[in-house]
Amino acid sequence: MELTRNTALLDDAKSALGGAVLPVGILVLVAMMVLPLPVFLLDTFFVVNILLSLLILMVALHTHRPLDFSSFPNLILIATVLRLALNVASTRIVLSEGHSGGDAAGKVIQAFGEFVVAGNYAVGIFVFIILVIINLVVITKGAGRVSEVTARFTLDAMPGKQMAIDADLNAGIMSPEEATARRQEVADEADFYGSMDGASKFVKGDAIAGLLILAINIVGGLIIGVAQHQMAVGDAAQTYILLSIGDGLVAQIPSLLLSIATAIIVTRVSSTQDMAQHIGGQVNLSRAWLPTAAVIFILGLVPGMPNELFMFFALGAAGAAYIARQKEMLAIDEEEAAEDEAEDAVEGDSDAVLLADVTDYSAVSMQLGYGLINMVDQEQSGSLVSRVTGIRREVSRGLGFVIPGVRIRDDLALEPNQYRIRVGQTIVGEDVAYPDRKLALPGDDARVKLEGIEVKDPSFGMDAVWIRPQQQAEAEANDYVVIEPESVISTHLSQLLHKHAADLVGQDDVQALLDQLAEASPNLVKSIVPKLVPLHILTLVLRRLLSERIPISDLRRILEGLSNLVGPNMGPNEMAEALRPTLAPLLIQQVSPLGTVLPLMTLTPELEQLMLRTHRQNGEGELILEGSLAEQLMRAINDSSEKLSAEGRPAIMVVAPQIRRVFSDFVRSHIPDMIILSFTELPENRRVEVYSTIGGFDALGKDGSASNETSTMQHEPETV
Template sequence: MDTNKILATMRSQDILLAIGVLTLIVLFFVPLPALVMDFLIAINITIGILILLTTLFIKRAIEFTAFPMLLLVTTTFRLALNVASTRLILSEGNASTQAAGKIIEAFGNVIIGGNFVIGLVIFIVLIIVNFVVITKGSGRIAEVAARFTLDSLPGKQMAIDADLNAGLIDQDQARLRRTELEQETGFYGAMDGASKFVRGDAIVGLIITAINIAMGIVIGTTSHDMSVAEAASRYTVLTVGDGLVAYIPALTISIATGMLVAKSGTTQGAGTVLFSQMAKNHRPLLVATGLSLFIMMLPGMPKIPFLLLAIAMGGTGWVIYQNSLKPPAPSEEEVKQAEEEAKKPPPEPPMASLLHVDTLRLELGYGLLSLIDESKGGKLTEQIKAMRRQTARDIGFVVPSIRIQDNLQLQPGEYSVFIKDLKAGGGVLEAGMLLAMDPTGGTLSTIEGKDTVEPTFGLPAKFIAESQRESAQFNGYTVVDNSNVIVTHLTELIKDNLAELLTRNELDKLLDEVRGTNAKLIDEVVGDKVQKGLLQKVLQNLLKERVSIRDLPTILEALADGPTTRNVTLLTEHVRTRLARQLSHQHTGEDGNLNLIALSPAWEREFIEAIKSDGEDRS
């Protein structure tokens, strides 16, 4: 192997990681000089700070999926340094306080401050804080987050399927969301176990500290003719310094662990989420201001700190309160546009328009008109366009345009869907609210809201405020806004009435599309073999069963090869036989299996005997 290949292999990140892990194992057994210890301790402290800052600035927890593995590596590195420093302290600690390196000596002197008893107490307090508070709390958060993430998995999968069916996302986006969902589930499951590393590291650090002090005193008094006080002072300085340089990165990584698992459900940096949520309401700040002033007036309390805090919180709360009272000012363009619209006379519709029948029409109450106003963040129009594109891909023909209009006779949050001027469905929503539902069909007892029924599938649901979204999703509920509710309902109503929507005009459009590549097939089948009206009925039969007619050339070939008959049922059955692969794929599960129901011979005989035949007709 030449030199270039060797260098290329060494650049591989996987090889470097393997070398690093093997080096950590070697550190457990190989004595290290004090200079190398200083360098490795500096690396350990820097890595801990880097991990903490990374968790603070990332927006989502799953952006740091390597954290559990990194936690294991850093814990192993820290334990290896503890073993190496213990070897130096016990073997060379009698010679100098710099026996284990200058960093350990410096930290030991800072904490002890001339009194090793006080220094030891402070160090033990730091250990207890890390062990009892931070590591235990972050471990519990990781455990709960893992459990709730697994519990909410079915609901999130159903939400992805609903968005896909509504046309809001395509297959690639749905696949990406499912991949992210798998990563999130695996991440929180791994964090539940990885948090045990942090807790175990704290326990080991406490044991090593006790061993270093006890055995240091024994070795100092028996092997190096030191007094008990001198040995205790010398080895306590080294042990406390050693423990502190290990506990600084341990403490930062413990905090990072808690911060990371606590970011579940957030999509912004920790600082942005913290300050934006605390600054939403002025009441807590004003109440805290009053309490600070009250504490300041208590006898013996220092005045300046509480007064400064009261001024800062009171001023901030007052500014937030004043801003909440101001209505959002309209922009200059909005004012100019409103003036121009007011000057225009209302257009009078022509009489001929009264005879027009809308194929599809969506009527909205005035409380839902903001959903179609893009200047106010309305996205219903774009979602309907996306739904029509998705339906065209799934079903095989373009759904006619949907007319959207307001209706003052409806309730403010009511909407109605009309197909050929006949009402096909509708529902009542709460303007500005979200709809939360349990994908399993259960009741929503853990959140507050207004009870209702989801209009599309009839599931129990509740209207909740935007501020409750994260809480509801954390409890495993599916939360959708009004636009998604309407689009989902509209999609299902369209799929239920596809046969009625396939008019003769729509059929002509489909045949014109196919004629561009299969002109001879069109000429052979349509007219001579199968009349256009008969073809329309066959396609309508397929659509009633939600069978896609996108592969229209195959359907036409099946009719060309089929029997010469005007029986729509027989022709439809013949086409279904030709579309067997498509139908099987449509109902195949993600595991590649097709679930079937087998009938016993007795039941099969009952069904056969129940079929009535009248010539070519069967029912």
């Protein structure tokens, strides 16, 4: 216990110390530009500058991907500021103490001024100019151009990369977590190259500053030496130019190293190898080394050439070709051995059962028989994946939350033309489709019977027939609606997604919706969740709404409504029921466009009063009706619903608010697509039509009690 606490304290201390190093270092750099430095510290910082530049270059060489060194732009800025601070500090010492001798500005500057350029300031000037040309004109300019182009193309490619990630996610190639990480990587890549575009300007500016500082040191040194210290012009030139060149070289060589590191990073291609391995693996080709050795050997035979030297390198190239050939043969043998081992493993483990074979955590999945595989093969113009993506987008927009990705995979256990749709592990729908045929649905005026495979439409249960493509013109001429097989499957999927939407939304999805709303209304979200309504209760409320097709897209209105509904005796079902009057118009506008008359089915007053009394007697439980009465009621509702569907109009039933929830549970257990509203949920700006009134059963006595005979009465439509 004591050891753990001490370890934690030590880690905290290291973290605090590490966090303080950078701010203190920046302050030291600024102080170096203002305060005079002792010669010893100046030499120390020059060595640190060279060490830092070499370290950055080595890290750049051993980086696999540019993003692995994402702190590079920050290091460029720090290294540039360090070098400029050293230039200011060394300039101060050179100009103030240069007259006293070559070691006045420290041993490092003296060594570069005397040893590197052999004490000849004319040679030193030309060497410095050459270094500046190499750094500024060649390396820095090239790296800057590459950074600019890469940043522009990276930003232009972002939408395509995002679409590719979405396509892989929809096809089940990657998990949602992997897709999130890949999107973050794409964003980080764009940020990195954008930063590198600006950071390359630091390197270019550093090279220009080094040239200007050299000129200032030379001119200023000559003036100070001759005017203030009465030195001869030749002596002043010898002293101050050597010191200025030494100072310039000490700064320019680390700047050159940093420019090379910048060029390496911006020209680096992402791989699993560092730069040496990457280049070596691609250059080490026997068919490249052999002609190279031959050409070098021929050049070595030319009279006047250094024949021995050419022959030596020709022999070395031939040796490299032999080694590369041996490595290629070894790689081929290893690949063949691996293939044989894999085949043996498959044959030996054919009876093995893997965990991946029996587990599937996809929220929505679709299994296809092998006869339907071409429908998802984009090389063979399979469009099922794009249609499924469009269905997900449409359903998500309609319901108000993101439908999880649909994992599509083959299943050899199915019949060739069979498909199966699952929500979680539950099979919610299955049917057959024929990729070489089209589904023809008869219209109201269809009289001719088409030849084909007669089936029921999987989405709506209508009579249909699978016809051959050459029959399409005949079918359309005889008032048939012809549908592609991909559309049949995707429409079936859309219907099932609407039906099982409540099973697809979880607490993580609700939290994502809240996070998005919090960007626009942070106080609303913070005051409701989880203070008044816990996340799991809110999820249950939204599931209840979705179970009756009420969209949850207007989450702001839902939270505002919940803030007035929270009470000790209200459960999720009661909360959802209380929210319905404000949300039901969202459902109505989806099933019936504005400007159209809304067809309604109602109950006779006697039947509705019977249900109200039954509901009060049984409390808040299920609606309990006598068997024959329930049967006749469901038959009458179903008949009216089918007539409305045949006319292309929505089937909507309106009842008293007190029994709406229990009546909806009762009816929708038999007719899942039925919409049950209360009178309080009807929008005031819509014209409604009483299409039929369900009731008038002889099984109901005058007092509302049930008798033995039943009948159904439907009134003529009445528009209100």
